[in-house]
Amino acid sequence: MRNVKRDTTEGLESELPRPVLGPYTAAQIEFAREAWPMRAAEELRSAWIFRALTRAAQRIAMADPWPERFARTTHDEIRHARLCVAVGARLGAPSPRYDMRPVRARLATLADPRVRAASLLLVEVAIGETISMCLFRAGRRAAIEPLSRAALASILRDEARHQRLGWEGLAALWPELGADRRDEIQREAARGLAACERHVAVPALRWLESGRPFDGAYAALGVIDPRERVETFYFAVERLIVPRLTRLGLDGAAAWRDRYVQSREDRHGAFRAVTLVAPTIRSTSDEKLSAMELRTNLGRAHAPT
Numbered sequence: 001m002r003n004v005k006r007d008t009t010e011g012l013e014s015e016l017p018r019p020v021l022g023p024y025t026a027a028q029i030e031f032a033r034e035a036w037p038m039r040a041a042e043e044l045r046s047a048w049i050f051r052a053l054t055r056a057a058q059r060i061a062m063a064d065p066w067p068e069r070f071a072r073t074t075h076d077e078i079r080h081a082r083l084c085v086a087v088g089a090r091l092g093a094p095s096p097r098y099d100m101r102p103v104r105a106r107l108a109t110l111a112d113p114r115v116r117a118a119s120l121l122l123v124e125v126a127i128g129e130t131i132s133m134c135l136f137r138a139g140r141r142a143a144i145e146p147l148s149r150a151a152l153a154s155i156l157r158d159e160a161r162h163q164r165l166g167w168e169g170l171a172a173l174w175p176e177l178g179a180d181r182r183d184e185i186q187r188e189a190a191r192g193l194a195a196c197e198r199h200v201a202v203p204a205l206r207w208l209e210s211g212r213p214f215d216g217a218y219a220a221l222g223v224i225d226p227r228e229r230v231e232t233f234y235f236a237v238e239r240l241i242v243p244r245l246t247r248l249g250l251d252g253a254a255a256w257r258d259r260y261v262q263s264r265e266d267r268h269g270a271f272r273a274v275t276l277v278a279p280t281i282r283s284t285s286d287e288k289l290s291a292m293e294l295r296t297n298l299g300r301a302h303a304p305t
């Protein structure tokens with residue numbers, strides 16, 4: 001997986017239409033293309049997560065076809081990473097930089113293979129892929145430029161399947177988790193939601209707060225309008241994820257409400273998953289304030305009803 005850079009566009013040429021960049025200025029293209037190396041790095045991160053999930057599922061002897069389905073998804077994610085590299089290259093973007101240290105750090109917090117499998121299924125697959133599906137759908141909906149739109153549509157098809165796999169896999173594993181592990185997974189749900197909010201919503205909220213205008217051409221080139229990004233994130237969490245968590249047997253509303261409430265283990269530094277997932281964040285309390293204040297300050301227009 002480390003070698004994604006080596007064969008970036010091999011086999012993908014026939015899959016992708018030619019870019020049509022005539023309607024856009026050089027500055028607009030330059031802005032929009034920067035997203036592709038970042039998307040490539042996210043997709044490779046997903047591939048590593050699915051590989052770790054496959055191994056954890058094998059270790060706990062999760063019944064077929066689960067380990068095989070997780071392994072197949074690893075290959076989907078590698079394809080997505082290659083696709084993003086290929087699109088970025090065609091638009092003149094620099095090569096992605098892959099930093100797998102946050103993934104290693106995240107996995108280091110999940111020593112017990114059953115907790116590891118459940119937690120990865122919950123946070124990265126069920127929650128993460130549901131948000132990802134909604135974001136790709138929003139990006140594809142507004143994209144007009146053919147290459148960008150085709151690549152987003154291609155990834156979206158798989159992400160819709162991946163999030164289903166997360167919810168179904170977690171439901172399959174749930175009966176095997178005892179009370180202690182279920183409590184741990186409840187805390188993981190809260191930490192995961194906080195990490196996703198900081199990673200997905202906070203940068204968009206900051207953009208909106210700054211008053212910086214968003215050029216409609218960026219959306220035509222596949223970049224999600226920050227207002228749409230915020231709406232999409234909170235829609236995904238409040239309308240899709242929270243009810244699904246509750247149906248599964250977790251307390252979805254409490255996980256969302258208490259996402260910045262540190263558990264005793266967190267305070268003692270035994271679990272630092274949230275900060276490890278989003279290593280650029282300074283501190284949990286700062287981000288709690290910024291996410292909530294930004295959303296409040298920006299008013300109900302940005303909050304889902």
Ligand SMILES: [Fe+2]
Nearest residue numbers: 043046077080
């Ligand atoms: Fe993906």
Ligand SMILES: [Fe+2]
Nearest residue numbers: 046129159162
């Ligand atoms: Fe995915």
